Amino acid sequence: MAPPHVVVVGGGFGGLWTTRGLARADVRITLIDRRNHHLFQPLLYQVATAGLSAPDIAAPLRHILRGQRNVEVRLGEVVAIDAAARTLALADGTRLAYDLLVLASGATHAYFGHDDWAAHAPALKTLDDALEVRRRVLLAFERAEAADDAAERAAWLHFAVVGGGPTGVELAGTLAEIARHTLRGEFRRIDPSQARVRLIEAGPRVLATFPERLSAKARRQLERLGVEVVTGAPVGAIDATGYVLAGERIAARTVLWAAGVAASPLAAMLGAPCDRAGRVQVAPDLTVPGGRPEIFVIGDAAAVRTPDGHPVPGVAPAAKQMGRHVARTIRDRLRGRPSRPFRYRDYGNLATIGRRAAVVDLRGVRFSGVLAWWFWLAAHVFFLIGFRNRLIVLLNWAWAYLTYQRHARIVLEREARADTGAAAAPDG
Amino acid sequence: MAPPHVVVVGGGFGGLWTTRGLARADVRITLIDRRNHHLFQPLLYQVATAGLSAPDIAAPLRHILRGQRNVEVRLGEVVAIDAAARTLALADGTRLAYDLLVLASGATHAYFGHDDWAAHAPALKTLDDALEVRRRVLLAFERAEAADDAAERAAWLHFAVVGGGPTGVELAGTLAEIARHTLRGEFRRIDPSQARVRLIEAGPRVLATFPERLSAKARRQLERLGVEVVTGAPVGAIDATGYVLAGERIAARTVLWAAGVAASPLAAMLGAPCDRAGRVQVAPDLTVPGGRPEIFVIGDAAAVRTPDGHPVPGVAPAAKQMGRHVARTIRDRLRGRPSRPFRYRDYGNLATIGRRAAVVDLRGVRFSGVLAWWFWLAAHVFFLIGFRNRLIVLLNWAWAYLTYQRHARIVLEREARADTGAAAAPDG
Known part of the structure; x- marks a missing residue:
């Protein structure tokens, strides 16, 4: 048989x-x-924020499984x-x-029934998504530099992240670091550190799956990094030039979706x-x-x-x-044996916030700050598939840590051209 | 003033x-x-052949020039x-x-008046080009694996590189290495090492700007790597499913342009x-x-x-x-001084061919093979802009050298979907 x-x-x-x-x-x-690759999704926000290259967190499925003769991989x-x-x-x-x-x-x-928001507020699930977020963030600073009008410049320098779960927290923390540190001194007409990074959560607190005390710590760490945290406020609408929060319309060219x-x-x-x-x-x-x-x-x-x-x-x-x-x-x-029920073993919950800031909840052992950040980093590098990727990711991080630089700040020509004159075009 | x-x-x-x-x-x-970046073009073929990531060979212009206060960078x-x-x-x-x-x-x-060839034979000047070549090469093996028909499979496994200058030689040599080594054991229906890699040069020899002896060495090194070198034969036509050489039509799904x-x-x-x-x-x-x-x-x-x-x-x-x-x-x-004429100082001419194969012509001192390859590698890493990039590129190469692996073998979802059913579609 x-x-x-x-x-x-x-x-x-x-x-x-x-x-x-x-x-x-x-x-x-x-x-x-x-796709032809397995993706290490927990580090996807690093590609979106130009800290890692796409190939750093992806490995070809064929390559991973080349030695397993009973598998055929099919794209x-x-x-x-x-x-x-x-x-x-x-x-x-x-x-x-x-x-x-x-x-x-x-x-x-999921945009909770507002599928029209998808075009204006990209989310983060695949490498395509991450490269799109990277493109928007990098180009926003370029457009702000080229803008003649103060209001337009402010709109390009307003970054709103919708959703206060782990992805939203990571994105907001890293965007604040980019604005305050990475781009320092590189622009002549704008001061990137004047960019507003806002994290918007409809519920009462960020990182809702963590204990309340860690949520509060995470919020304080975010604020220290320069993120404005807004809780208990659902976003009312999103379009190409801004969003509505608590009835107020806010001009913003970059809205990122981390909510559903x-x-x-x-x-x-x-x-x-x-x-x-x-x-x-x-x-x-x-x-x-x-x-x-x-x-x-x-x-x-x-x-x-x-x-x-x-x-x-x-x-x-x-x-x-x-x-x-x-x-x-x-x-x-x-072998003719009966099925057993699945039992989930919860080893804990980690979330990173930004440079030297994270929260860790290991089934009771809870800590935050620098130690949590090192723990988060070690765990993520350890679980990253493929020895080479681990090494390169570690080196990229060491470099980024020492210099505040993010090496993947590349906008392709096709990407830049896609919205030449974006200030006037509705697709932002 | x-x-x-x-x-x-x-x-x-x-x-x-x-x-x-x-x-x-x-x-x-x-x-x-x-573009927002300076590109280290001499290593572009490495991005096209999945050896390096795009950010490895590019650095943001703003970042390079951040300390020079009399410059404004404009995208x-x-x-x-x-x-x-x-x-x-x-x-x-x-x-x-x-x-x-x-x-x-x-x-x-330049396609020498055949602009319609551009769609079927991408060339290599920008990162966009390199990622397009990478996509085509990686997907060609996937399509070959999925093909039911032997002729179709052979067409997907035929890689023609038009133009025997340095870029064509680098591309052909690396493609042969990918087919023979990198993909070994990863497919179940095809044997990637059966892929045909053909380098087509209209003139009498490859690397025409080098002395004849080095051209001959380069040709032998290419052939040893598994490249079929055809000289003195201009390509007559290129379309989505093949090309014409010396009056003969050859079925090939991947034609790369390195000629003009x-x-x-x-x-x-x-x-x-x-x-x-x-x-x-x-x-x-x-x-x-x-x-x-x-x-x-x-x-x-x-x-x-x-x-x-x-x-x-x-x-x-x-x-x-x-x-x-x-x-x-x-x-x-x-300072009111007169202009001086430009004088070109020719320090020599290098071309890499593949793993441990290169030719070097230093105004009279000529060598080829392993030593030339190490010389080429050292020179290129030395001139690569930015310390970080040099380090990462060196590590990527060391890794690739030891394992024959190429870490950037990523096809994005949007890219893969762009030609779902490509076997039937005319755009290949």
């Missing part, structure tokens, strides 16, 4: 850890991703899933049959029950409930709860654990 | 060295570039020059008046006499002949001859020397 065909959709933490967990199993695996976009026929369709017309399907397609941004995520649209194609964010409400063994034991959904595409009812957070360690669990379940099934 | 306003167009080697040479002169300088595209009125116009509508103009706008590709350069179109706007490549035929002091002593043209935008009538080559050292010469001429004029 031919070994079963396992199709894994998505080469993020969930999909990659599933695939690796099946290295010695008697299965044939096809790993499909729209492609899944556009349809036929659960009854057990097939899926790719954008290039190919149809693939599966015996087991692991949907690890991740999350995308939703599961990839593939999750909805299964016809399974989903939560409000579009995540599939999976069974305890991470399969799709209702007679589809051959389909697993993991990572940000799945809504999973701990036995005591807490939602499992959408973080890399959770996705890796789910990937490993699915691999174990598949191996068990091949 | 206000200090004279020097406008420098282009932040490449010529423009940057002019600007630096005027650091202590009593002038006001505006440096205009379409913008010059669209018109009015030499009579001594003004120029930018794409965003700004008009700038100059007292002295230094045109260092560089070169672009032409001066930037700005040079022609001066109304001065140009050579066939559109370069301004400048006076011995690098000014525009015929009553325009306030306009200098340098670097690849200028056609310059040595006193004994040899053309000055379009290489980085020549552009730097011209930049320094113009700065000296301007300083002399401010």
